[in-house]
Structure formats: structure tokens, C-alpha cells
Amino acid sequence: MTDPAAHTPRRRRAVAGRCREITEARWFAALVFCLILANAAVLGVETYSGLAERWHLALRTVEYSFLAAFTVEILLRAGAHAERPAAFFRDPWNLFDLTVVLFAFLPFLRENGTVLRLLRLARVLRAARFLPQLRVVLVAVGRSLPGTVSFLLVGGLLLYLYAMVGWICFSDSDPEHFGSLGRAILTLFLLMTLDGLGDAVRAGLEISRWSILYYASYVLFASFVLVNVLIGVVITSLDEARSMEEPAESPEPARPAPADAPLPNADAIVLRERVAAARRALDDLERALAAAPVEHTATALAPASRTRTD
Structure with a gap:
């Protein structure tokens, strides 16, 4: 059963x-x-x-x-x-x-x-x-989240610092945009996209000519440096996701070449030179044996014959 x-x-x-x-x-x-x-x-x-x-x-x-x-x-x-x-x-x-x-x-x-x-x-x-390409993008978005969180922390700290400086410098002259910390953060967040930057700079110049340093430094750090850092994080995650999607190509072990396989050019030349040298040495040895006296050859072969007889 x-x-x-x-x-x-x-x-x-x-x-x-x-x-x-x-x-x-x-x-x-x-x-x-x-x-x-x-x-x-x-x-x-x-x-x-x-x-x-x-x-x-x-x-x-x-x-x-x-x-x-x-x-x-x-x-x-x-x-x-x-x-x-x-x-x-x-x-x-x-x-x-x-x-x-x-x-x-x-x-x-x-x-x-x-x-x-x-x-x-x-x-x-x-x-x-x-859709492989869409899958790569989604995986890249997931892998970029840790870097994006770090970017948000740095961006939030930068917004807080510049909002506090803006509130200290412009709260009395421009309470609509810098009357409180929340208003200042909202204003700077919108300026991060460079939307309304010209109006903000003109309003700041009416208050003080030094306000141009405030807006220029903020735009430099927020709109150029931080955004480029975020783009770099996303591109790096995209490359990692693409490498994860591609099948891992394991290197095949080297197989011995067959006996009749043609050798590379350099090895073939060296091998031909060695064969030619060996042939020349054999030719010289044959000529030397042919020119040697017969008695010397017999004398040299006598011990071998006696040893064979014994």
C-alpha cells in the first residue's frame, strides 16, 4: 500500500x-x-x-x-x-x-x-x-525616503532660521508676510519655488538695502543647494533601483580551451619561435653526431653493450 x-x-x-x-x-x-x-x-x-x-x-x-x-x-x-x-x-x-x-x-x-x-x-x-520602468520608479521613490527625510529636516531647520531672522528684521515693516513665525515660514516656503521673488525683493529694498543679502542667501541655499541635493538623492536611488531590477549576471567560470583552438596572436608567435629554435638545435645535434669519428662513437657505445650483456 x-x-x-x-x-x-x-x-x-x-x-x-x-x-x-x-x-x-x-x-x-x-x-x-x-x-x-x-x-x-x-x-x-x-x-x-x-x-x-x-x-x-x-x-x-x-x-x-x-x-x-x-x-x-x-x-x-x-x-x-x-x-x-x-x-x-x-x-x-x-x-x-x-x-x-x-x-x-x-x-x-x-x-x-x-x-x-x-x-x-x-x-x-x-x-x-x-511595467518595468514604472516599477523602477516606484522602488526608487521608496529607497529615496530616508534621504528625503534628512532633506526635510535640513530644509525645516533652514526655514526656521530664516523665518526667525525675517521676523526680527521685517515684522514691524511688513507684518503681512513676517508678522509671525508662521507667516514668515509660509512666505519663505513660497519663495523656495521662486514664485513672487521679485515682489518680495522690491518690498525688502523699500525697508532696507541690506535685505538683498537676506533674500539672495536664502534663494541660494533653499532653491539651489537643497533642491539639487534632493535631486541627487532621487537620482542615486533611481540607479540603485535599476541595478536591483536588472538580473544579477554571475560571471561564468573560465573553461579550458580545446586543444585545436587557435591561440592568440602573441602566444602563437612565441610558440613558433620556440619550435623553430628547437628544430635548429636538433639539426645542429645531428650534424655534430654525423661529423664525430666512428671510433669515438663505438667507444661510447661499448660500455652500454657490456652492461646489456651482463
Whole structure:
């Protein structure tokens, strides 16, 4: 009697192979991508109140159909890892897809219309799985968050310092823009985009000619230095994300060349010179043996013959 447990790995292997054939097929990726785009279109239609009220039942049916299709998709992707289920949860995109689909079945979330719409909107982000460039950009945004937080801290400190200096210098003459710390921070935050910089400089020059140093130094640090630092952080994260997406190319071990393989030019020349030198040495040895007296040759061969006789 066969043990049923012995057939379990074989069944898992068969299920995983079949599911992998489906999920790795081009038609499957194209179908899921089209479903995501159709889901986005339906979400857009629901923003029109007249259409939403008229086609309420049809839109609800379409929504359930999308949910069923995405559920089947995530089950097929999980089935492709039937041999090693832990590998399914190591992929961040699988976790994201599973979260988006699973939360749609939770009762307390389905009762909240706003949360349910946000979850349905999150399905549109799943299109990044099928667009490599978009996936690289999203990964780069995620990897740039630590650097962006540092940028925000430095930018906030710079805004605070210049806002305090502006409040001290311009609060009495320009209370509309520097009457309080909050007004000063808002004014400087808008100046960071260089919007209204000319009007601010003219208003500052009416107060004091030294205000040009205040605005010039702020624009230099806030609009040029900090923004370029942020751009550098994003570009670095983009390069890292692109290198993560590219398959790691492991160098192949060097294989010995076959005996009849042609050698490089330099090695072939050296080898020819050595062969020619060996041939010349053999020719010289043959000529020397031919010119030697016969008795010397016999004398030299006598000990060898006596040794052979003994």
C-alpha cells in the first residue's frame, strides 16, 4: 500500500508547475494588465453621480467580477510557489497584491465606503508589476525616503532660521508676510519655488538695502543647494533601483580551451619561435653526431653493450 504522504511533494510539484506555466505566460500578464486598466476606467465612471445612479447594479456586478478575477490571479501566483510557500511572501509585490485583495473581503472595511474606494484605487498601482520602468520608479521613490527625510529636516531647520531672522528684521515693516513665525515660514516656503521673488525683493529694498543679502542667501541655499541635493538623492536611488531590477549576471567560470583552438596572436608567435629554435638545435645535434669519428662513437657505445650483456 502506497503512502499518501509520499505523493504530496509530487502533487505540489505538479500544481506549482501548472500554475507557473499560466502565470509566466504573456497572455496572462496582458489579461491582468487589461483588467487593471478596466478597473481604473470603472472607478472613473463612478465619479459621475448620474452614471453611478443609473448603472448602480451593473457597476456593482462589474466590481464583484474584478474582485473575483484578481482573487483567482493571486491564488494562481500563490499556487506557483506551492513547493516553497515562503518564497511567495518574500516578494514585496506579492504581499502588496495579497493585501489589496484580502482587505476587500474584510467586513468592517467593506462597510466603510471611503476605505473601500481607496483599496480599489490601490489596485491601479498593481500595474507597476507589468511595467518595468514604472516599477523602477516606484522602488526608487521608496529607497529615496530616508534621504528625503534628512532633506526635510535640513530644509525645516533652514526655514526656521530664516523665518526667525525675517521676523526680527521685517515684522514691524511688513507684518503681512513676517508678522509671525508662521507667516514668515509660509512666505519663505513660497519663495523656495521662486514664485513672487521679485515682489518680495522690491518690498525688502523699500525697508532696507541690506535685505538683498537676506533674500539672495536664502534663494541660494533653499532653491539651489537643497533642491539639487534632493535631486541627487532621487537620482542615486533611481540607479540603485535599476541595478536591483536588472538580473544579477554571475560571471561564468573560465573553461579550458580545446586543444585545436587557435591561440592568440602573441602566444602563437612565441610558440613558433620556440619550435623553430628547437628544430635548429636538433639539426645542429645531428650534424655534430654525423661529423664525430666512428671510433669515438663505438667507444661510447661499448660500455652500454657490456652492461646489456651482463
